[in-house]
Amino acid sequence: MVRSASPTLPRIRVLATGGTIAGAETKGARGYKAAAFSVDALIAAVPQVGELARLDVEQVAAIGSQDMDEATWRKLAARTSAALADADLAGVVITHGTDTMEETAFFLNLVVRSEKPVVLVGAMRPATAISADGPMNLFNAVAVAAHAEAHGRGVLVVANDEIHFAREIAKTNTTQVGTFRATARGLAGLVNAGRIHFYSAPVRKHTAQSEFSLDGGSALPRVDIIYAHVGTGRELIDAAVKAGARGLVIAGVGDGNLGATALAAAAEAAKSGVAVVRSSRTGGGVVERNIEIDDDRHGFIVADELNPQKARVLLMLGLTRTRDARELQEMFFTY
Ligand code: GLU
Numbered sequence: 001m002v003r004s005a006s007p008t009l010p011r012i013r014v015l016a017t018g019g020t021i022a023g024a025e026t027k028g029a030r031g032y033k034a035a036a037f038s039v040d041a042l043i044a045a046v047p048q049v050g051e052l053a054r055l056d057v058e059q060v061a062a063i064g065s066q067d068m069d070e071a072t073w074r075k076l077a078a079r080t081s082a083a084l085a086d087a088d089l090a091g092v093v094i095t096h097g098t099d100t101m102e103e104t105a106f107f108l109n110l111v112v113r114s115e116k117p118v119v120l121v122g123a124m125r126p127a128t129a130i131s132a133d134g135p136m137n138l139f140n141a142v143a144v145a146a147h148a149e150a151h152g153r154g155v156l157v158v159a160n161d162e163i164h165f166a167r168e169i170a171k172t173n174t175t176q177v178g179t180f181r182a183t184a185r186g187l188a189g190l191v192n193a194g195r196i197h198f199y200s201a202p203v204r205k206h207t208a209q210s211e212f213s214l215d216g217g218s219a220l221p222r223v224d225i226i227y228a229h230v231g232t233g234r235e236l237i238d239a240a241v242k243a244g245a246r247g248l249v250i251a252g253v254g255d256g257n258l259g260a261t262a263l264a265a266a267a268e269a270a271k272s273g274v275a276v277v278r279s280s281r282t283g284g285g286v287v288e289r290n291i292e293i294d295d296d297r298h299g300f301i302v303a304d305e306l307n308p309q310k311a312r313v314l315l316m317l318g319l320t321r322t323r324d325a326r327e328l329q330e331m332f333f334t335y
Pocket of ligand 1: 034122
């Protein structure tokens, strides 16, 4: 549906999936239900977007992003790629819950082969809340997707007047509107009431240069995350392997460390052909090879700067191409 009179404005497709940006309060100003509103209602709340772009809208899902799954990821990737293949379309905006936004953004960053802008946007406050953040976030996201300089930067996330790279963004706070942080490489830029300032380019390969594809159609391999702590046992590692995990991501302590008992189980898993990636539960920093753990001897892979949930996304896609630990390691230094 075209919502602007001006045929000279860029065309942007909005793919809606739900989340708080479409959420409504249920008990006064406390509880709420994600995905209560359609994308049409969201856009109606920001009529000013008609000055930025001509919008087509499509409701892909209506879920809280804690229910995001592989089938919806595939549908979203397919709908995004189809939209971007349309020469007349400038970019895509995806409305999404904030809980798993970073995983979906990074997934799309690895499987959508296009230089055109793909911008995810969400909100921390429901659409019916006092000072809802969704309308301005949506306005800013459309402005970014319609901007020529957004090309070639990979999948972006817009929230709280900031433009984030998919690889760098993490949700770091349960409730605050400034929840998203770029934990390592910094922001892509800033967006102030639709006025855009880009400051940096992505440091790693993405989208158009990515080697990953969903064309084969078979299910992504199972990858589980094991959270380390004082006294981590081996039981959950053994259970994951028994459940058919082809990969494990360790949310290790500090520099991706594991105590001796769990380390022995992880080493056995790696020896049996399960890809074991060491990430960190700290929320920032690099996990390097062979510091306190002999990765060469155990056949482990390190996550570099990826947090556990993003390391899982890359490992699932990596395992569709190889089971070789050295090749998988190279992917973690490439994406
Ligand atoms: N749990 C919901 C979701 O991720 C609401 C959180 C949000 O969107 O901010 O969709």
